[in-house]
Amino acid sequence: MPLPSLTAKAAFERADYPVVVVGAGQAGLSISYLLKQQGIEHLVLEKRQVGFAWREQRWDTFCLVTPNWQCTLPGFPYDGTDPEGFMLKDEIVDYLARYCQAFAPPVVEGIGVERITQDADGRYSVYTAQGMVRAGQVVIATGGYQTPVLPAMAAAIPPEIEQVHSVDYKNPASLPPGEVMVVGTGQSGCQLAEDLHLAGRRVHLCVGEAPRVARRYRGQDVVAWLDQMGYYDLPVDKHPLGAGVREKTNHYVTGRDGGHDIDLRQFALEGMQLYGRLTDIRDGNAYFDERLAEYLDGADAVSESIKTGIDKFIGERGIDAPEEARYVPVWRPEQAVTEQAFAGITTVIWCIGFRSDYDWIQVPVFDAKGYPKHDRGVTPAAGLYFLGLPWQYSWGSGRFSGVARDAQFLLDAIVQHVRQPGDGGGITASSVSGRPGESMGTGVGKRTETGTAAADGGRLDGVPRNNARVSA
Ligand SMILES: Cc1cc2nc3c(=O)[nH]c(=O)nc-3n(C[C@H](O)[C@H](O)[C@H](O)COP(=O)(O)OP(=O)(O)OC[C@H]3O[C@@H](n4cnc5c(N)ncnc54)[C@H](O)[C@@H]3O)c2cc1C
Numbered sequence: 001m002p003l004p005s006l007t008a009k010a011a012f013e014r015a016d017y018p019v020v021v022v023g024a025g026q027a028g029l030s031i032s033y034l035l036k037q038q039g040i041e042h043l044v045l046e047k048r049q050v051g052f053a054w055r056e057q058r059w060d061t062f063c064l065v066t067p068n069w070q071c072t073l074p075g076f077p078y079d080g081t082d083p084e085g086f087m088l089k090d091e092i093v094d095y096l097a098r099y100c101q102a103f104a105p106p107v108v109e110g111i112g113v114e115r116i117t118q119d120a121d122g123r124y125s126v127y128t129a130q131g132m133v134r135a136g137q138v139v140i141a142t143g144g145y146q147t148p149v150l151p152a153m154a155a156a157i158p159p160e161i162e163q164v165h166s167v168d169y170k171n172p173a174s175l176p177p178g179e180v181m182v183v184g185t186g187q188s189g190c191q192l193a194e195d196l197h198l199a200g201r202r203v204h205l206c207v208g209e210a211p212r213v214a215r216r217y218r219g220q221d222v223v224a225w226l227d228q229m230g231y232y233d234l235p236v237d238k239h240p241l242g243a244g245v246r247e248k249t250n251h252y253v254t255g256r257d258g259g260h261d262i263d264l265r266q267f268a269l270e271g272m273q274l275y276g277r278l279t280d281i282r283d284g285n286a287y288f289d290e291r292l293a294e295y296l297d298g299a300d301a302v303s304e305s306i307k308t309g310i311d312k313f314i315g316e317r318g319i320d321a322p323e324e325a326r327y328v329p330v331w332r333p334e335q336a337v338t339e340q341a342f343a344g345i346t347t348v349i350w351c352i353g354f355r356s357d358y359d360w361i362q363v364p365v366f367d368a369k370g371y372p373k374h375d376r377g378v379t380p381a382a383g384l385y386f387l388g389l390p391w392q393y394s395w396g397s398g399r400f401s402g403v404a405r406d407a408q409f410l411l412d413a414i415v416q417h418v419r420q421p422g423d424g425g426g427i428t429a430s431s432v433s434g435r436p437g438e439s440m441g442t443g444v445g446k447r448t449e450t451g452t453a454a455a456d457g458g459r460l461d462g463v464p465r466n467n468a469r470v471s472a
Contacts, residue, residue, distance in 0.1 A: 005050070005107055005108065005109050006106055008131075011045075011133075014133070017042055017134070018418075019135060019137045019138070019139065020126050020137075022045055022116075023142040023143060024052075024107045025054075029044075029096065029100065031141065033073070034074055034407050036106075040415075042106060045112070046108065046111065047113070050097070051097065057145075059166075059170055063255045064400075065254060066255070068083050073404060075102070076095075085258065086256075111129070111130055116360065123136055123383075141387045144390040146357045147354055148167050149352050150165065153280060156281040157281055160346075165350045171195070175196075178346030179201065179346065181345050183351060183352055184210075184350065185207045186352075190212075190252040190262045192349055193267065193272065194254065197270070202344075205274050206278040207274055207276060207292055208277050209295055210251070212251055212253060212303045213303050214307065218307075218310060218314065218323070218324045226306075231395065232396050236393060251302065251303075263330065265296060265329055268331045275340065276289040276338070284343075285339055286339070286340050287338060292333050292337075293332060296332075296333070356370060358370060365380055372386050387403070387406055393409070
């Protein structure tokens with residue numbers, strides 16, 4: 001379906017915008033929706049296409065891992081017939097396209113922002129190959145998974161072996177015939193290994209420390225239990241790991257075929273070759289550490305500990321939920337395999353995460369590792385914000401479930417900024433409604449709340465954080 005989209009000519013006819021949003025994935029669209037509702041003029045610049053990551057950077061059988069009911073974009077919660085299900089890739093693309101149809105965001109596709117600077121007057125210059133616009137405020141919504149990581153050891157892989165990153169994998173048939181080594185067991189690695197395994201490919205899987213979670217337990221999806229337990233409202237600063245949780249690999253599980261656990265031990269029983277972490281590649285061989293058993297036990301321990309928490313919750317609340325037997329390992333490695341020749345392996349798929357890339361934002365809001373200093377997306381540079389970062393505020397921040405809450409928070413900050421004496425930000429106070437922190441109702445789902453920087457102490461702590469690398 002054709003998306004409502006501005007032409008570059010129309011967008012650049014105007015030299016100055018109150019707000020520029022960079023990126024038109026779900027995060028950029030969410031803040032655009034709220035700005036539009038509030039009557040705040042803005043421009044959304046998208047390097048490629050609306051929803052590009054879902055369109056082009058997911059494999060053919062991709063589906064959400066999170067249930068559809070968690071898709072609660074502002075003003076556009078999931079409206080299909082299968083709230084407990086998991087949208088397929090094309091359905092996700094369609095969901096975002098229909099969102100655009102519904103509110104016609106002022107987005108220009110095919111225009112990447114190449115540089116952003118803050119000028120002496122506090123406003124921003126946003127440079128693109130098509131021209132420059134100035135902005136009173138800027139929201140960076142370029143996603144949490146930016147530059148695919150390839151390790152230095154990739155260079156030692158024999159040249160006849162094809163190498164792809166998970167963002168470029170499409171389907172088993174797109175790879176050369178032969179065995180496939182999948183490196184990494186975050187969500188992408190496990191799901192790609194399953195995709196190839198189900199297609200009858202022999203898979204060599206390099207396992208790491210990623211945790212896993214059961215799909216269902218005691219009568220419902222574990223996500224539903226965690227939701228009831230308030231986990232998705234837990235702010236990052238109350239998490240036991242604090243900001244460190246941002247560096248943690250996601251738990252593996254799948255929504256495929258209605259959703260099920262991913263049990264690597266079961267895959268091993270069915271012929272998948274499991275190894276520990278890939279440590280080196282030389283002379284046509286791959287080398288692994290000896291900790292496969294430990295990694296498998298660790299993933300199971302996390303999954304079982306989540307179930308223990310659910311049991312406790314059920315017990316405390318007196319909830320009538322069916323009993324369910326705990327997981328019993330179906331396979332254990334007898335001896336760690338620490339070396340494997342590449343003979344027979346024709347493809348290596350790297351599923352080891354992404355690196356952030358913010359060199360183009362020439363505003364001093366980054367820590368030594370290049371991660372933006374922010375509090376709930378509000379940076380120390382007045383009027384510059386981030387949206388959609390993993391664990392920006394809560395578990396759902398970098399996902400469909402929490403982006404609405406974060407966008408609402410930023411909207412309040414944007415409105416607040418406009419109201420500061422001497423800083424019009426290009427918006428007149430009359431064009432926004434309500435008092436600071438009292439934004440309009442947005443039709444956002446029940447899990448969304450409003451807040452203001454002031455209400456939360458307006459903390460801009462600038463604590464150095466390391467999120468240079470994340471796994472999906
Ligand atoms: C493999 C994988 C599986 C996932 N599964 C789930 C799931 O099941 N459920 C869930 O809720 N979440 C999931 N996520 C997390 C999250 O929902 C997605 O990463 C989602 O794409 C994030 O949306 P976003 O808008 O923040 O970023 P993106 O979708 O990445 O959008 C950012 C946009 O910014 C554009 N852009 C980048 N740089 C520039 C620039 N300089 N100028 C202009 N435009 C630019 C890009 O082209 C892109 O369109 C998954 C993520 C991955 C990687």
